[in-house]
Amino acid sequence: MTERSEGSKGTAADRGNLRPPDAPVLGPRPVYRPHVDTHTARAFRRPTGLSGSFAEPLPRSSAQAASQDVQNRPPDAVLAEAFGRPAGSTELLQRDPDAADDTAPAAGPVDPWRDPTSAARLGAPAVPTPKSEPLPQAQRLSAREVLFGSRVAPKALALLAVVALAIGVLGGLVGRLTAEQASTLTSRKVTLEQAADPEQPHSQIAKVANAVLPAVVSIRVTVGENGATGSGVVIDGAGYIATNNHVVSMAAQDKTNKAAIQVQFSDGTRVPANIVGRDPKSDLAVLKVDVKNLTVAKLGKSNDVQVGDEVLAIGSPLGLSKTVTSGIVSALHRPVKLQGEGSDTNAVIDAVQTDASINPGNSGGALVDMEGRLIGINTAIRSETGGSVGLGFAIPVDRATEVAQTLIRDGKIHHPTLGVSLRSKVVANEQMSGAEVADVAPGGPAARAGIVEKDVIVKVGDREVTGPDELVVAVQSRRIGETVNVVLIRDGRQVDVSVTLESD
Known part of the structure; x- marks a missing residue:
């Protein structure tokens, strides 16, 4: 054996073996074969004496294998005579429709069915197409031919026209008679008279409403594209109006200087208003307008109010100004917590409860007794649906007067x-x-x-x-x-x- 030099590349086996010579040799990994029970082995094993496929091999010699190869043999004489070309003919089934020579074959490189780049071509039609001839001039039809197909005589047409004319005249006469008959049911001589009794006194509710309506105003607050409506009560001839804080809080909290407050009186006059002061803890506010000769509400006293007294709620519910509803005082000293989305009101009022219909927009309006005296500022309702269900609440007049007086004097109030x-x-x-x-x-x-x-x-x-x-x-x-x-x-x-x- 010859020794290799240190720089020799060695054999391919040596170059492929990258294991270090001192690497440990691991033993063969054990092969896990699951246990097969006796019944399974008996059911699925090969028959006794069979070691390969279940099918027995068919012995054949090399000569038999060669004789079984596919052989190309001439077709039967009957098939060759039925489907073959005539003897000596070179004509193909396909022909070039544009070729001058009818015997020129279309097969080969110019065959449009075999050459994908060939253009589409149309040959002559199989049957000659006759030339179109102009249609003969049609004969004009008369009205009688169109309507009746020449099956009605002219005399019959004349009779039919006479009958139609007679029916028309008869219908006109009937209509004339009917109109004349109906005219007897109407008359220009009848004048309806309405009875008036100037001495008939109006109800107490009507008197109170007429007296208090000029002192109740509608209030509209707008900040940009947003708006809100409410009501107010004129409490002083200098132009001071009491309302709820939650009616004007949107304008009071506006930082964009886009807020506007407009007051509308019962006669339709509209004027701008400014906030004098407001109190979120009692939900009261005071506005000031520059208007002279105002009708001022008469202020009552809370101690004079009793459960069962008849009252009127006056304001602009749902934007409907000069609305009057009636009811009674149904409870006194009812603690009602007031908080609303979009308002800084956080108050608990010692409310006068009434069953007079109060709806959104009544806020800040007047609750008056049958003497026309203001006994409360309508403020809230309690309802599961958001509508009036006979549970309305008003701030007592004593509390409203105290807070309004302080706001007019100081612009703010402490509690x-x-x-x-x-x-x-x-x-x-x-x-x-x-x-x-x-x-x-x-x-x-x-x-x-x-x-x-x-x-x-x-x-x-x-x-x-x-x-x-x-x-x-x-x-x-x-x-x-x-x-x-x-x-x-x-x-x-x-x-x-x-x-x-x-x-x-």
């Missing part, structure tokens, strides 16, 4: 506060219910009075508290700096504390 946060749900047991304190403001009136978290407030002054909304209106009915007795339940025991209310 008394207890300095606590309340849980939203009512806390109740078999004996009483109240408002549970969730948090106490550090250093606030409640904290200084010793009120702590989880205390349940059941009374403020002489007003019972049955829930969080009731507590809000009970506190707001007091004055800033007033000391009020608060009754609360702490660990099952009743505790009385004195709280001095502060400004918010």
Whole structure:
């Protein structure tokens, strides 16, 4: 054996073997063969003595294999005579339709069926086509021939015309007689008279409506392409109008200087208005217009209002100005929470409840008694469908007067506060219910009075508290700096504390 030099390339086997000489050699991987039970092996095994295919091989010799190859032999004489060309003929089945020589074959490179690049060609028709000849001139038909096909004689046509004329004359006579008969049912001599009794007195509702309507206005607020409508009440001859905060809050919050407020009076006069002041916590606002000789609403007193009193709601519901609806006072001191999308109103009012129909657009309008005195500012409805269902709420006139007077004087108003946060749900047991304190403001009136978290407030002054909304209106009915007795339940025991209310 000869030794290779260090630079020799070696054999192909050596060049392909890239394993290091000291690499470990692994043993063969074991082949896993699943176990085959005896019944399966007996059912699917080959018959005894058979080692290959189930079909037995057919023995044949090389001579037999050669004799079984396909042989090209001449066709039968009968087929050759039926389908072959005549003896000595070179004519093909295809012919060139444009060739001068009819015997020239069309097969080969010029065959349009075999050459994909050949152009389409049309040959002469198989049957000669006769030349078209002009149609003979048609004979003109008369009206009688067209209508009756020459089957009606001229005399019959004349008789038919006479009958048609007679029918027309008879129809005209009948129409004339019918018209004359009908004319006897109408008359120009009859004049209907309407009875008027100037001494007949109108109802009290009509008198009150006529007196109050000039003091109620329609308010339209626009900011760009957006708009809202509401109502208002003239409360002072200098041009001051009371309405709801949520009616004008869209204009008050506008930062683009595109807001406009327009007031329309009952006589159709329209004038611009400006916001004097507004109070989101009581949902009241005051507008100012530059108009003289205004009709001012007569202000009543909340203490004179009783459940069952007849009242009128006057405003512009659904944009329909000068609308009057009637009803009664159905409840007093009804706490109603007010919050609306697109408005910064966040108030709880001590409402006058009425069943007079109130709808969107009545907001800011007047609720008056049968003496024409303003007893409330219509503010809200409660409905599952959004329409009037006989549950309307108005801000009491005492509260509206107090807030409006302060806004006219100062342009803003402050409210008394207890300095606590309340849980939203009512806390109740078999004996009483109240408002549970969730948090106490550090250093606030409640904290200084010793009120702590989880205390349940059941009374403020002489007003019972049955829930969080009731507590809000009970506190707001007091004055800033007033000391009020608060009754609360702490660990099952009743505790009385004195709280001095502060400004918010």
